[in-house]
Amino acid sequence: MPWQKFLGLKVPSSQSAFLKRRYSVTTDIRSFQLCSRQYGHFAVRGYAPAHSVQIYYGTLIHQVLDRAHAHYAGLRDPETEGQFPTNQDIENYFDEVDQALRVRGVQSVRSSTQAAERKAALRRLKLFNQIEGPELYPRVRDTEYRLQSDQGDYLLYGTVDVLADSPGWLPGMKGEIWDYKGANRPEPNTEKFHQYEFQMLVYAELYRERNGYYPERAILYFLNELDTAEESQIRPPEALLEVPLDPKRIEVALYIFKSTVSDIEKCRRKDEWPEPQAELLDKNTCDICDIRWNCPAHVGKYPMRYP
Amino acid sequence: MNLQEMLAVIEEKSGRELNEEQKAVVTHGPGPLWVIAGPGSGKSEVLVLRCLKLVCIDNVTPKSIILTTFTKKAAKNIQDRLAIYKSYLDQVDKDLRNVDLFQVRVGTLHSLCNDIMQEYRYVDYQNYRLLDDIDQSLFIYEHSDLASSQPSRHLYLPFWRHFHMLVGKYSVLTGYKWGRSQNYLPNRWLRVNATVSLFNRIVQDRIDISQMRSEGGIWETLANEYEAYQNSLELNRSCDFAHLQLKFLCFLNSPSGSLFLKGDGSLYQPGIHHVLVDEYQDTNPIQEEIYLQLAKYLRHNLCVVGDDDQALYRFRGGTVDCMVNFDSACQSAWGDQVKVTQRPLSINYRSHPKIVNWCDEYIRSFSVMSKPGARVPNKSSLSSDQYWNTRRRSQGAELDNYPVVSYLVGQSSEEVANRFAEMVTGLLANGIIKDLSQCVLLLKSTRSTDNFAGPYQAALEQQEISVYNPRSRTFLQETEIQTALGALVRILDPDQTVLSRVRTQNVRRTIEGWTQTYTELADRNDDLLNYVNRAINRIEQIPANTTVTQLATQGVTEIPATIQEIFYHMISLEPFTTWQQDAERTVRLGKLSQVLESYCLLPFSGNEGSSRGNLRTERTRRGRINSGQLNHLYYSLVGLLVSEGLNDPEDEEIICPPGQFPIMTVHQAKGLEFPFVFVSNLVPDRRVGAELQLEDTMRQFQTNPSLSGLTNRDRADQDWIRFFYVAYSRAIYSLVLLTTTNEFEKQGIGFGGYVRKWFTDEVQQLT
Numbered sequence A: 001m002p003w004q005k006f007l008g009l010k011v012p013s014s015q016s017a018f019l020k021r022r023y024s025v026t027t028d029i030r031s032f033q034l035c036s037r038q039y040g041h042f043a044v045r046g047y048a049p050a051h052s053v054q055i056y057y058g059t060l061i062h063q064v065l066d067r068a069h070a071h072y073a074g075l076r077d078p079e080t081e082g083q084f085p086t087n088q089d090i091e092n093y094f095d096e097v098d099q100a101l102r103v104r105g106v107q108s109v110r111s112s113t114q115a116a117e118r119k120a121a122l123r124r125l126k127l128f129n130q131i132e133g134p135e136l137y138p139r140v141r142d143t144e145y146r147l148q149s150d151q152g153d154y155l156l157y158g159t160v161d162v163l164a165d166s167p168g169w170l171p172g173m174k175g176e177i178w179d180y181k182g183a184n185r186p187e188p189n190t191e192k193f194h195q196y197e198f199q200m201l202v203y204a205e206l207y208r209e210r211n212g213y214y215p216e217r218a219i220l221y222f223l224n225e226l227d228t229a230e231e232s233q234i235r236p237p238e239a240l241l242e243v244p245l246d247p248k249r250i251e252v253a254l255y256i257f258k259s260t261v262s263d264i265e266k267c268r269r270k271d272e273w274p275e276p277q278a279e280l281l282d283k284n285t286c287d288i289c290d291i292r293w294n295c296p297a298h299v300g301k302y303p304m305r306y307p
Numbered sequence B: 001m002n003l004q005e006m007l008a009v010i011e012e013k014s015g016r017e018l019n020e021e022q023k024a025v026v027t028h029g030p031g032p033l034w035v036i037a038g039p040g041s042g043k044s045e046v047l048v049l050r051c052l053k054l055v056c057i058d059n060v061t062p063k064s065i066i067l068t069t070f071t072k073k074a075a076k077n078i079q080d081r082l083a084i085y086k087s088y089l090d091q092v093d094k095d096l097r098n099v100d101l102f103q104v105r106v107g108t109l110h111s112l113c114n115d116i117m118q119e120y121r122y123v124d125y126q127n128y129r130l131l132d133d134i135d136q137s138l139f140i141y142e143h144s145d146l147a148s149s150q151p152s153r154h155l156y157l158p159f160w161r162h163f164h165m166l167v168g169k170y171s172v173l174t175g176y177k178w179g180r181s182q183n184y185l186p187n188r189w190l191r192v193n194a195t196v197s198l199f200n201r202i203v204q205d206r207i208d209i210s211q212m213r214s215e216g217g218i219w220e221t222l223a224n225e226y227e228a229y230q231n232s233l234e235l236n237r238s239c240d241f242a243h244l245q246l247k248f249l250c251f252l253n254s255p256s257g258s259l260f261l262k263g264d265g266s267l268y269q270p271g272i273h274h275v276l277v278d279e280y281q282d283t284n285p286i287q288e289e290i291y292l293q294l295a296k297y298l299r300h301n302l303c304v305v306g307d308d309d310q311a312l313y314r315f316r317g318g319t320v321d322c323m324v325n326f327d328s329a330c331q332s333a334w335g336d337q338v339k340v341t342q343r344p345l346s347i348n349y350r351s352h353p354k355i356v357n358w359c360d361e362y363i364r365s366f367s368v369m370s371k372p373g374a375r376v377p378n379k380s381s382l383s384s385d386q387y388w389n390t391r392r393r394s395q396g397a398e399l400d401n402y403p404v405v406s407y408l409v410g411q412s413s414e415e416v417a418n419r420f421a422e423m424v425t426g427l428l429a430n431g432i433i434k435d436l437s438q439c440v441l442l443l444k445s446t447r448s449t450d451n452f453a454g455p456y457q458a459a460l461e462q463q464e465i466s467v468y469n470p471r472s473r474t475f476l477q478e479t480e481i482q483t484a485l486g487a488l489v490r491i492l493d494p495d496q497t498v499l500s501r502v503r504t505q506n507v508r509r510t511i512e513g514w515t516q517t518y519t520e521l522a523d524r525n526d527d528l529l530n531y532v533n534r535a536i537n538r539i540e541q542i543p544a545n546t547t548v549t550q551l552a553t554q555g556v557t558e559i560p561a562t563i564q565e566i567f568y569h570m571i572s573l574e575p576f577t578t579w580q581q582d583a584e585r586t587v588r589l590g591k592l593s594q595v596l597e598s599y600c601l602l603p604f605s606g607n608e609g610s611s612r613g614n615l616r617t618e619r620t621r622r623g624r625i626n627s628g629q630l631n632h633l634y635y636s637l638v639g640l641l642v643s644e645g646l647n648d649p650e651d652e653e654i655i656c657p658p659g660q661f662p663i664m665t666v667h668q669a670k671g672l673e674f675p676f677v678f679v680s681n682l683v684p685d686r687r688v689g690a691e692l693q694l695e696d697t698m699r700q701f702q703t704n705p706s707l708s709g710l711t712n713r714d715r716a717d718q719d720w721i722r723f724f725y726v727a728y729s730r731a732i733y734s735l736v737l738l739t740t741t742n743e744f745e746k747q748g749i750g751f752g753g754y755v756r757k758w759f760t761d762e763v764q765q766l767t
C-alpha cells in the first residue's frame, strides 16, 4: 500500500492563517443593528438586492455637495477656486449627477413621486449652499475623509463626509467632522437618534486614534429640515445637530460597538441571523426589504404579491 | 527608532531572522528595484517589512505609498501583517503611534484604480457601473455587432475565419466544432467569448487602433467594432476591468491625476513617492505602463517583486516579458541613466530540501528555458533552507525516511484515482496527516469530467471522503438552482410557447430539465405551486404592450415587476425556506440572485437607462410576456450559463474548510502551500493556444512591442513548464505525481525535460 511508505512522516497540525475581518461603521455595524436577518442575507450570504433604489437620494445629495466643495477648492477647475457656487452651478452639478445615476438605472424608490422628490432635493441643496456655503466651504480641509483602526481581531473603518477647520482655529488644528443626512432630524431618545449619534461618536474615536486628539466638534446635518428655510434663508435649528463629544459617551459608544461586532461574530459562527424584536423594527427598512415576504417579524403583514 | 532596532523587534516577535538577501531588499535606498523571488522565499514578508521601513524609519508619508497585490485576499493579508508588526513597534517607540499605516494604499491594481479615481471624483469614472466577467459577456452579447444574432455574413465570415483560433472550438450549445471551411458563422456564444478576448486584448496590449484600422480588411472591421463597443460602454456609463485600467491611465494624465502623483506639499496631498508591486510576473503591458507612470516623478521608486518561472496568466493578457525585461522598460521610460538594482531572493523556506532541489532541476532540465528571454538573465539557483528539518521538527513534524518526491502509476485514470484515494485514506487513518485539508490535488481543470476531476472526485467520495471543489462548474445541476429557474420560466412562459421555438437544442433541453425539476418539487410543495399559478393568472390579466408593475405597500405606489422580484417571492416559500437553512444551498441561491442581477441591470441596446429585468407584455397580445424579452433571456442568459457553466460561490476567507479534501487548479493554488501535494494531468496538450496566437498577430499594432525572439512553440512549452513548476513548488513535505502508464510512457512536460532515467532516479515509485 502506497501510504505505508510514509509511516516515517508525521505532519503537524496546520495553523490556519485567519484574515482579520473588516467592519464598516455604516455598511456593517449600522446595517446589522437595523436588522441582523437582512444583514446576514445580503452582506454575508451574498444575496443581491433587487432594487438599488434606497441609495438614489443619498448618493445624489452627497455627490452634489461634494462638487460644491470641490468647486470652491478649485479642484475641478482651478478658475473657480475661492468662488462660492451659484444656484446655477448647483443646478448643473445636480443635473450631472442625476443624469449619471439615471443612465445607470439608479432611481428613486417611489417612481410616481420621483419628480417631486427630485425638485425637493434640488431645493434643499441650493438652500444648503446659500445658508452654509459662505461659512463652511472656506474651512473644508478634506471630503470623504477615511478613518481606520486596528481593533486586534478586526479592522474598523468609516468615512466622514467633511473634515473642516473649526471656526477661529488656526488651520491644521483640531477640526470638525460633518456628516450629511438626507433625512429629517429624528425625535430625541428614539433608536434612530441614538444610532446617528453613536455613529459620530465612533468616528470621533477613530479620529482620535489617527490624530492623537478628538475633533473639536462632530456635526450631523439633516438636509430635509431645510424645507422650512425657504423664506427666511436662515438655518432652522433642527437642521444642525452637534453631538457632544463627552469621552464617557464615546466609551459607551465603543462598548456598544464592540458588543455589536461580537454579536455579528456569534451569528456568523452559528450562521443564524434572527430578525429584530418587534419594538426595534424600522418600518422604512422593512417596507422595501426583499426578504419581507416570509419574515417572522411580519407574519401576514406583507401579503404576497404577484407580478 | 533606527533600522536595526526595527528589524530586531520584528525578528524577536516573529521568531525568524532575515537573511542577507532579504535584508538587502528591505533596506534598499531610492531608485528602481527588481526583486527576483523564488517560491517560498518570503517575498510578501519582505514587501511588508520594506513598507514598514519606509514609513517608520524613513518617515515617508503612508498615503504616498502604493502596494499592489494579485488578489484581494493577498491585499488583506498584507494589511493585517502591517497592522500586527506596527503594533509591535508601537510598544517600543511611542512616537510611532500617531503614524497611520492604514493610509498606505494597499490593494489589487484594479481596486486601487477604482478607489483612487473615486477619491479624486474623476468625472469620466464616477457613477460608472463596473462590469464583471459575466456582465461584460452579457453586455457584448447585447451591444456588439460581432456577436449579434443576424450579422452580415459577407462582412463577418472572413473575419471569423481569420480569428479561427478563438472560435474554432467545440460548442456545448451546438454540439459540434466550428471550422474555417464552414459557410456559416460560428455560434453566437463562441463569438461573444472571442469578442471579449479581442477587446480585452486591444486594451491590455495597448494596441494602436488607428494603425490597426489603416491596415484595412478584417483589421479595419475589428478597429471599428472596438470603437463601437467603447462608445456603448460610455453611453451606458459602464466600464469593464480592462477599461478601468485605461481610464486610470487617462486619469493620471489629467489635472487631478497630476495632483495625485505630484502632490501639493500638504499632508492631504503628499503625491506618490513609492510603488511596491507583488507578483510582477503576471503583469500585462497596460499595467506595466501604469506602474511606470506612477513612479514617473521623484526618484523612480518602483520596487517589483516576482518570479518569472511562476508566470501563469497569459490568458488574461499577462506576459512574463514585463518581468524579464524590467530593467530595459525602466530605462526606455526614464532614460538610460536610471540604474535598476537587481536582487534575488533564492532561499526556499517552504519545501523539503529534496522538493526544492527537484523543482530547480525540473525547470533547468528543459533547453527551451535557457533561451534568451525565457527567464531573467543570470538567475540564481533555488537553494533550500539549511535549518529546514530542525525548524519543521520544532513545529512537531516527524521526518524519518519517507519518499519526498514520488509517483503513483496505474493502467487507467480510474485505477490511478482509486489508488490515490486509498492512499489519502491511509495517510489520514495512520496519523501521517492530521486533516484532509492538509492535502491538495492540483489539476489543469477542476471540471467534474472524465479527463479532469471526475474520476478523482468519484474515488474520494467512494472512500467517504468529502471533497471541496467549488470550481467544478456543476452549479446548474443543483436542485435549488434548477427549481428556482424552472419556476421562473413557468411563470414567464407558462405553456412554453416561446421556449418550444428556441432553436439551440441544448438551451431548450436544459430549460426543459429545469421546469421538470420544478414540476416534481411543486407536486410536494403547494405554496410554491400556488404562487406560480397565481402569478401566471395575474400576468394573464395585463393588457398588451404594458410594463408589468406591482402595487406596492405603504407610500410606494407601484414599481416595475422584475425578474429579481419574482425570485425573492419564490424563495420565501417552501422548499426554498428549508434550503436556505443549509449553508451551501443558501450561498448558491445568493449567487443565483447575483447572476439574475447582472442580467436585470443590462441596458437594452440603444436605450440608455433601460433594464432587461423589467417585464413587459407582448406588443399586441394581452396576458403574455413579450416574446422578444423571453427569447433574449433564453439565448443570452441561459446560453451563457449553459456554454460556460458556473462555479459555486467561494468563501473569501478560507482556503479549504477543515475535514474536506481540496481539488484545485494550479491557478487557484497560486501563492498557497500544502503539506501534501498531488499533481495529475502531467501530459498536456502542447498545441499553441489561442491566446498566444492572438498575442502574436496583434503584436504588429502594439505601441511598445516586446522584443523577445522566442517562437510561439517555445512560449507555449515555457508556459506549461512554468505551470508545473508552480504546482510542484506548492508542496511542503511531500510531492506525489499521479500518472497513467500511458502518460508515463509518453513522458510529457510534467515529467521534466531529461530522459526517463533521470526522472526515475529522482522520483520514487509508490507501489
Ligand code: SF4
Pocket: A035, A036, A037, A038, A275, A276, A281, A285, A286, A287, A289, A290, A291, A292, A295, A296, A297, A298
Ligand atoms: S422585513 Fe424587516 S425585519 Fe424582516 S428581514 Fe427585512 S428588514 Fe429585517
